[in-house]
Amino acid sequence: MSDHAADAAGLGRPRAAAFMAPALLLITAFLVVPALWTLVLGATNYRLTGLAAANPQFVGTGNITEALSDPGFGWSLWLTLLFVLGSAIFGQSLAGLSLAWSLRSAPKVVKAVVETLVLMAWILPSSVVAFLWVAYLSRHGGTLNAILQTPGTDWLIQHPMASIIVFNIWRGTAFSMLLFSAALSAVPPSQMESARLAGAGTLAQLRDVVFPHIRGHVLTNTLLISLWTFNDFTPYLLTAGGPNHATEILPVFIYNRALYGGELGYGSAISFLMLIINLVIALFYVRLLRERR
Amino acid sequence: MSPQAFLRRVGFVLFLAVVTAFWALPMLWLVTAPFDAHPGLTVRWPEWTLDNFRRLSESPYAFSSLRNSVLLAGGAMILVTVFGALAAYALSRVHVPGRGAILYGMLLLSSIVTGTAAMVPIFQLMFTLGLIDDRTGVILVLTGGLLPAAIFVLKDFMDATPRSYEESARVFGASPTQVLRHVVLPIARPGLATIAVWALVNAWGDFLTAYILLRDPTKTPAGVVMYTFYSEGGQANLPLISAFSVLYALPVVVLYIFVSRRYGFRFHGGIKS
Numbered sequence: 001m002s003d004h005a006a007d008a009a010g011l012g013r014p015r016a017a018a019f020m021a022p023a024l025l026l027i028t029a030f031l032v033v034p035a036l037w038t039l040v041l042g043a044t045n046y047r048l049t050g051l052a053a054a055n056p057q058f059v060g061t062g063n064i065t066e067a068l069s070d071p072g073f074g075w076s077l078w079l080t081l082l083f084v085l086g087s088a089i090f091g092q093s094l095a096g097l098s099l100a101w102s103l104r105s106a107p108k109v110v111k112a113v114v115e116t117l118v119l120m121a122w123i124l125p126s127s128v129v130a131f132l133w134v135a136y137l138s139r140h141g142g143t144l145n146a147i148l149q150t151p152g153t154d155w156l157i158q159h160p161m162a163s164i165i166v167f168n169i170w171r172g173t174a175f176s177m178l179l180f181s182a183a184l185s186a187v188p189p190s191q192m193e194s195a196r197l198a199g200a201g202t203l204a205q206l207r208d209v210v211f212p213h214i215r216g217h218v219l220t221n222t223l224l225i226s227l228w229t230f231n232d233f234t235p236y237l238l239t240a241g242g243p244n245h246a247t248e249i250l251p252v253f254i255y256n257r258a259l260y261g262g263e264l265g266y267g268s269a270i271s272f273l274m275l276i277i278n279l280v281i282a283l284f285y286v287r288l289l290r291e292r293r
Numbered sequence: 294m295s296p297q298a299f300l301r302r303v304g305f306v307l308f309l310a311v312v313t314a315f316w317a318l319p320m321l322w323l324v325t326a327p328f329d330a331h332p333g334l335t336v337r338w339p340e341w342t343l344d345n346f347r348r349l350s351e352s353p354y355a356f357s358s359l360r361n362s363v364l365l366a367g368g369a370m371i372l373v374t375v376f377g378a379l380a381a382y383a384l385s386r387v388h389v390p391g392r393g394a395i396l397y398g399m400l401l402l403s404s405i406v407t408g409t410a411a412m413v414p415i416f417q418l419m420f421t422l423g424l425i426d427d428r429t430g431v432i433l434v435l436t437g438g439l440l441p442a443a444i445f446v447l448k449d450f451m452d453a454t455p456r457s458y459e460e461s462a463r464v465f466g467a468s469p470t471q472v473l474r475h476v477v478l479p480i481a482r483p484g485l486a487t488i489a490v491w492a493l494v495n496a497w498g499d500f501l502t503a504y505i506l507l508r509d510p511t512k513t514p515a516g517v518v519m520y521t522f523y524s525e526g527g528q529a530n531l532p533l534i535s536a537f538s539v540l541y542a543l544p545v546v547v548l549y550i551f552v553s554r555r556y557g558f559r560f561h562g563g564i565k566s
Contacts, residue, residue: 011469016387023380023440026372027399030415030437031406037414046417102308110309116553117316123545125498127519128323128538134523135326136319141334143318170316231407233501237520251409258413259505267413278405286401 035275042269047262056265063269073270075245076253080230083165083249088229089222091169096176096221100184101206103177115177122174130237133167156239160246164235171234176221183217184210216288223285227278250274323542326535333531345536354510355537358518361428362497362541365514368432369496373439374489380440381447382477386456396445403441408434408501416505426508434506435496443488450484451477483556490548497545515541 011019042063046056067073099118103111121129136143139154155163187210195209211218233251241248241256248256250270258267294302318336326332327346329339349355384392408415415434416425424430454477462472478485500516507513510521519541522534 010463010472011383011387013387013389015469016383016389019379019383020389023376023444024395026376026433026437027402027440030418030434031402031411031441034411034414034418035402035406037418038411041414041417098308099312102305105305106309114309114313114316117313117320119549120320120546121316123494123498123549124542125516125519125545126500127516128542129319131519131523131534131538132319132322135322135334138334143322143334143336146335147318170319227404231409233409237500240524251412254409254412255505259416264413264417268417271410271413274410275405278407278410279401282401282404285404286397 038268038272038275041265042272044265046265046268059265063266064273066266067269067273072245072248072257073253076248076250079161079247080249082161083168083235084226084229086165087168088172088225091165092173092176092225092229093218093222095169095173096178097180099173099177100180103181104184118174118177121170122172126234127237129171130234133163133170133238137163157243160239160243164238164247167238168229168232168235172225172229175225175228179217179221180214183214187213219288220285223281223288227281227285230277230281231274322535323539326531327539329535332535345532346540348532349536349540352533352537354513354518355533357511358513358515359540361512362514362516364428365431365435365499365503366493366496368428369435369439370489370493372432372436373443373492374485376436377440377443377447377488378478378481378485381444381451382473384444385448385451396448399441400445403438403445406438408438412501412505415502419506425506426512428507428512431499431503431506431514434502435499438502439492439495443492447481447484447488450481454480487556490552494545494548 043058043060044056045059045062099114103114106114134156137155139145139152139157142155144155145151145153191209192205195205200208231251232249233255235247235249236252236255239247241252251274254267254270254274257263257270321336322334325336325339328341328343329337330342330344331340332345383389384396389395419425419427419430419434422430424433458476458480459472462476467475498516499514500520503514503517504520507517510518513521515537519534519538522537523529
C-alpha cells in the first residue's frame with residue numbers, strides 16, 4: 001500500500017485501468033486511428049467507386065505532391081488563410097475585445113441583452129444560423145437588402161468570401177468576448193484610474209495599462225479561434241463552396257473532393273496536410289500553456 | 294458635460310446600437326416568421342398564427358428527425374459524462390504510469406484531430422466497420438471527439454474534491470464503487486452537469502458527422518434535415534422551415550437560460566489562459 005495516501009478511495013491500479021478503459025478505447029478508435037489512417041489512405045489512389053475502389057494502388061507521396069501542385073488546393077489554402085485572418089484573428093478578436101471593453105461601463109440591462117444576443121449566435125445549431133443568414137442575405141426579400149436599400153443584390157453570389165467572413169464574426173465572437181471580459185476584470189482598477197487621471201485616452205489606456213495584463217489571454221484567444229475557424233465546416237451550409245469554388249475553404253474542399261467526388265485517397269492526403277497545420281498551431285499553444293504554468 | 298465627453302458618450306451609444314443591430318437582425322426572423330400566417334424572407338410584424346406548427350406534422354421527416362436528434366445527442370451526452378467521469382476519477386486518484394503523457398497527448402489530440410480534418414478516415418473506418426447509416430456509429434464518433442476535453446475539465450473538478458471524505462467513507466467500510474457513487478459523484482455534480490450540458494449542445498448542433506455517416510432520411514437528425522429543407526431545389530417551404538428551425542433551436546435556448554440563471558454564463562478565470 002505504498003501509494004495509499006494518493007489513492008484515497010482504494011481504487012487500486014487494476015480498477016483504475018478498468019475505469020479508464022472505455023474512454024481510452026473510444027478516443028483511440030475515433031481520434032488516434034483516423035489520424036494515422038490519413039497517412040495510410042493518403043498514400044493510395046483509393047476511390048469510392050470504380051476500379052481503384054476494388055483494388056487501390058500504393059502511390060506513396062504522389063497525392064501530396066499532386067495536392068501541392070493542384071491549383072484547386074492552392075486556391076483553397078489561400079481562401080482558408082483569408083477566412084482565418086479576416087474572421088478570426090482580426091474580426092472576432094477585435095469585436096470580442098471592443099465588446100468586452102465597452103460593456104464594462106454599459107448599463108446592466110444593455111449588457112445582459114447584448115451578451116445574450118452574442119452568445120445565442122454562438123450556441124444555436126449551425127444549420128439554423130446558416131439558414132437565418134441565407135434568408136438575411138437573400139437576393140429577393142432579404143432583410144439586409146431592405147435595410148441597405150440595395151434591392152437585387154445577391155450577397156452570397158456577388159460577395160461570397162466577404163459574406164462568410166462577416167457571418168463567422170457574427171457566429172464566433174462570443175468566445176473572445178467571454179475570454180476578454182474575464183481578462184479585463186483582472187486588470188487592477190487602480191492602475192486604470194491613475195492612467196485616466198494622468199490624461200490617457202482610451203487607446204493609450206488599452207496599450208499601456210490593459211495590454212500588458214492580458215497579453216497571455218490575447219495569445220490564447222488568437223490560437224484557439226484560429227484553430228476552430230481553420231476547422232470550421234459551417235460555411236458549407238451557406239454556400240457549399242460556391243459559386244464556382246469562390247468559398248471553397250479547406251474543410252469544404254476535402255468534403256467536395258473526397259466524399260462528394262469520391263477521391264478518398266486524395267482527400268486523405270489533404271486531411272493529412274490539415275492535421276499537420278493543426279499540429280503546428282496546437283503545439284504552439286501547448287508550449288505557451290506550459291511556459292505560463 | 295464637456296463637448297468632448299458628450300461626443301464620447303454619443304460614440305459609445307452609437308457603437309452599442311450598431312453592435313446590437315448586427316447581432317439581432319439576422320436572428321429576428323427566427324422570432325417572427327414561425328408565427329406568421331404568410332412567412333417571407335423579410336422580417337416583418339407577423340399575422341399571428343400557430344398554423345405553421347400544425348403543417349409541420351404533415352412533413353414526413355420533421356418530427357422523426359427531432360427524435361433522432363434526441364437519441365444522438367442524449368446518447369453522446371450519457372457516454373461522454375459517464376466515461377469521462379470514470380476516466381477523470383481514475384486519473385485524479387491513482388498514479389497511473391504515464392499519466393502526464395496521457396493528459397498531454399489528449400489535449401493535443403483533441404485539438405488536432407477535428408471532425409473536419411478527419412472526415413475522410415472516419416468515413417472510411419465506419420464503412421469498414423459496417424456502421425454507415427447506423428445511429429450508434431454517429432454516437433460513438435461524437436463521443437470520441439468530445440471525450441478528451443471532457444476528461445480534462447472533469448479531472449480538474451475531481452482534483453478539487455477533498456480526499457478526506459473518501460478516506461472516512463473507507464474507514465466505515467464502504468467499497469471503492471460505493472465511495473464513487475455516494476461520496477464523489479454528489480460532490481462533483483456541478484462539474485458533471487457542466488460537461489453534460491456542453492456535450493448535449495455540441496451533439497445537438499452537430500451537422501457534419503451525421504451528414505457523412507447517415508444516408509437513410511428516417512435516421513438523420515434535425516441538423517441535416519434542416520439543411521435538406523432549404524438546400525434542395527425548388528421553392529423553399531418557408532412555413533415549414535421557420536416552424537422547424539424554432540423547434541430545433543428551442544432546447545438550446547432553454548438550456549442557455551437554465552445555465553445562465555443557475556451558474557452564470559462566463560469564465561471564472563479558470564479558463565486556460
